[in-house]
Amino acid sequence: MVTFPGVIRSGSEAKLCVSLLKPEENLQLTISLVYSNQNRTLLQERTEKEFHRCLDFQAPDSDSVQEIQVEAQGENTHLIKKRKVKFISYNPLTIIQTDKQIYNPGQTVQFRIFTVDLNLKPIDETYKLVAMQDNRMNRINQWINATSTHGKILQLSHTLNPEAAVGSYELFVETSKQTIKEYFQVKEYVLPKFDVKLHKPKTVRANEEEVKLGVCGRYIHGHPVQGNVKMGLCKTMPVGIYYPYQYHTPLCVNRIAVLNETGCVSEMFPISFFIRSSEVYFMPQSLHFTVSVTEEGTDISMERTENVFLTYTIGSIKFIDLPEFFEKGSVIQAKVKVEFSKGTPFPYFKVVVQHDLSQPQELTTDINGLAHFIIDTSLAISTSIYVSAYASFTSQVGSPFIFESAFKTLQIKSKESPEKASQLVIKSLEEPLKCEEEISVTVQYTIAGETVESGSVTIVCLVSSREEIVYNGYKNIEVKGSDGVVEGEVMFKVPVRARMAPKMEFLVYCVPPSEIVLAASRTFQIEKCFENKVSLQFSPTTAVPGEENTLQISAQPGSLCGLSTVDQSVRIMESGKHLDADKRFLVKKTLYRSQLSLVHCVASVL
Template structure:
């Protein structure tokens, strides 16, 4: 019995195993690889006892795919058998990659890139590229190299962009014969930010709150605080579908100087965003826009956040209330204020509970 893979990679070391079980006489075995009448010997032996043996042979180099045959012939004085089985030899394309040092370039900058080719086992190869091309966003060829080879498996090249290079997507292409691989990069005018802004605001704001606290901080990319000033604008806008005469966004704007830590805290009055006339036409959210102006350069950076506006001005939890009570009897229990900002220690609030035909009142203060 002869065993081998059905598909074998072109040029690889292929494994073939031979087994012979309890022969009754001395037998000779010959194994050949047959292709278009050409026979390549792979294995030859004589044996009078059983054996199992595996060995490797060099698979032929093919382009694409090639179906060939492995022929086994076993002969003896009284025994003679021949067998042919098909095997597919297949070549796998190498993998070529192009990598740039960054994805976006300003006009006039230099594009550094490298090209590497690996086999199907991801082993890098020394490769000669028939052509390497740079094309602009109009498919115009602005750079070209011919018959360039990798050095220590990697081809490294660069291309200096024109200071007036048009903005858009550019393409790098590497050719190996008729086979081509491409990689895009972008040319765009941009300026890296000098500093970052953080804007701290609550996620929700109750209309019962007296003030809305905001905090703006600005730091350079290396961590130092930014000297300067901040302008914070908070607006509550009408619904887009509402058109009422006299209805305008309710806005409040304040400025502050950044302290030594690069931060500034500003408190807005919540009542500035409430309207007794147009309340139902205004959105239940506040948009906070903060800008920081750097001292000495007047460089401005901005940040925005949205706050949900809620009408929940307080919450009470009833405790020690019986599950059942008799109509007409006194209902005793405790009410716990969960919002200290509404039920202050200097006063009290009355909670009214209505039942069928009857009304009960609880006085809630700091002691109960």
Template structure:
């Protein structure tokens, strides 16, 4: 038997299936649990008993010392879909143990073991400075906050807090300092002759170290900000590149003046070929009343070069804005990716499966790079692979850019069909040449579903607009499409699970009873899910079921959620806008008992350093798990070789990958995973990504190669006031809810201030 054929076919794995008269013994069971579980937590595992039969299911946790702990014992005489809570062992360091599932009756016994990792999660700690950048001699204000993985604030003793300069010299130190009502707030005076560079704040909790960096350098606050708007990607098929340069003062007024823009295409750094030049174009324009200037460049000047192979596939934009009256110049740079793709060819309305001898119908769409359809253009339908294709039909697109086709499959091979759509009748080299993409679609041959053949059935989870809003209820719809099942009536349970931050948070199932028509049946059902802050920043949904052919089908998806917190905080200036010298008050609203750390800095500071500001993204980045997409290497389970009989097909079932994609381990006696090793006629075939290695017991190895927060716009005139004070940090204080914070006199010359706040409420 051809080894390549074994692995080119989709693979099939059975877990110790006992066979009686050629039929698989019952019951079937499937136990799922997270591959990584927090030490000492209340963990959850979910069980399904399918095709029940009198027996007993025992689930044990097997420790490293082989001591066992009974987690669950259930009878298997009735169908079961339920989750159970168990206490995870407390460990000081990550520990890989095993969960053993035993199902035993009078005439059957199944034993399955799967690895599981228990990992201690440390409290989350972040540090915050009032500004991201300081002049030498300024005061650095900073805070440290510690909380658990549910964002509940904790009082914390810090064994040491230090400040290090750009040469790692310690210039400030505090020992054994504790937070007061959850927040530690300290400050450090920089030396007027302080070295410039990146400084580090380090907080130690036992052996753990938390680091926060800030910059010290001599600077002058910018008066205005420059933005450059251009397409992220530009196609060589588009002759014009449009660029807009805008300038705004920190108080939202447009900047008068003129803009100069230069666009260049740089050669690769390593190029030393004589004659290679850096093509550039530049233009100048006056700013309009809105503070913007528009430019259009002909990009043909950057392509069709003799030395084009030595030029980078990107355009670099540099914009200089010169303020009228002062000649103050601000610079902004952007990069635009350059692509040789000038259009797209895609299949539309093409089925996933077909019956041999039927007429296959579909459409091909041709569009420009920007998505506009192309009419009256030739497009070709091909069959085979890109390196060995066969032309089937010549087509022409209509006014909507679509070309419809009908294909009689009677004259085609009785196998899966690989179709390609292209604007050329053969595949061509597209390197550094304008091209249309080629679409490729594999349509599978419909065959009766058995446990030894590939299943075409699938479960899909309907897409929902993302990110999901917090504190809302959503409807999750699961669609099922059962194809090739020989049973005239399909009665099964579709089990679904919702995970957040690597933990099972919701579980349910829906009984589905549908009649098949021409070997197919489809439908959908829905369930409600409340999206609370405890689910943020994402939920993962898994659905699976067992079909009459004993195939397991599964589907999964990830839904992003807006980053939100249980504490709802609002901040208001009173009045909302003020003239220089006017008193202003900041009002905070938060749950009773909250302690808020409030800061307000001059907007000009954030123009200099916009990326190093505490925000929700950075807080959620502290979580040990946000979502899961794989198993850690340490918990991958070893597999025994699958014995292959002649004429037996082996296949890949996507069910295992669906479980793995949400970080769930699955212990089951059902076929859900492809083998990494096959035994055929005394040879063991070991599979890796590219190769199949085989050996005869006692023999040598041989190898065969496989193919493988913004303020409102200010439009009215304002009174100019001479600025007498120049603070960069306007507010840096702790406030309990219910108090008013007086921001003092608003002495800025029409400046905006960026207000940040974080309120903590401990519920321990």
């Protein structure tokens, strides 16, 4: 078996992994890269022993679709298999960064331009054109064939006219391969004295009686704000033929409060007020949480608005003791359980169980939220039975609440079939995974229905990240047992590196004696970390206006550092627009966007 990514970056150091499983004779194994009738040999080896190995090879520089060819040649064996692989190049990413996102007329716009590769490392670049345009698309400045003058960062500036028109301005950068735009605002403004933070859940369920919403006000120096608060929670109905005219007016609950000594206050808002039983399909909606904080003594106000997602799905229906397999003629005894999202059972709820062998059954749950049902399989005419359970129509009439339905397909069990199915299961881990630590990933295996009395199976593990195989390993397990079922678990120790962030794909597979490939995969999220650790410290940590201060930066030798200083008040006005760890990983996603749909595509050749 040969495993490799379906998409490989052109010109990169690529990797593929080979598993030769239980050869029955001495074989000549040849792996080649085939393109336009030309063969490039990647591996050629003669062996009669089982092995598992990964090898590196240089990917072609040009973009192309080629084939990985695997040939096994022996006295009684001659097999040739091919699978396609796509080699694709990625343009470096050019970033434009302004010192802030909003300027008064007459202020100086400081900005820098830099270009990074796939590993976010700065590279040299000549910018054919850098231009600035006002809100009427008039070009007000330009730079031709600009190159960096400070390391690999190009730093430029432009002073706005004191009479500059307010509106959205554009920075335009053209390289030999791409065009990039960045926008900033010009408007007359006064820096805010304090910031307002909202405290709310992301989602609230429609059956909750109340939701707690809060707000805090902080001055730039961190002290709490004292003043009054107006809070409002509103639901805006979409305009359409399904909604009566009176629903077009927003539904609102308003509160007035006073900030406490910590600069915070919380209020309870009723959810039932926003629920209308005649709403069609009870579509999920957003509640708008709006807050206005007015500073005591000055009447200066700050406003914030954020959304709270309202969902009408408040619980689920689940099957209990419903087997994966059935024997024809048997009577299956199972249960359905209805529970709220927090796990509390829902008693006396009417639920319908439906399957292929009888008419739908309407059941009522007991005090534990359970209802029993049976399936007589003697009438089964196919090899499977599709079973579903959903809320009865009588339970839903006049109710806006939704319970997730349950679905399951039962497979017929032949006399030779085992009670359990062969499978590999990757156990979950606490996520996100921490960088620069070794994790233990447990894989549970079930090998069922194998006819051999003894033997072994190799479970192979591959970890990929950013379109590369970054780790591989294997474990051997014994396959024998009088009951025909072998169960257990193996553990793989995987080092988590910063270059793997923000996620890794964990793949395991094996080929039992029946030669039916078993495989499982799982995606693990990794904390947003970087290989280059940077620290920044002020000394002293607090200072008064006019006082001298020392700024110390520590990073790896040879690091390229870009600094900017801006009033904290400006950050309040442009919240969420500066470059941070989240946006840097969004940059990585952009760089790899062409392969995201294919990163799970792993070609295997037997």
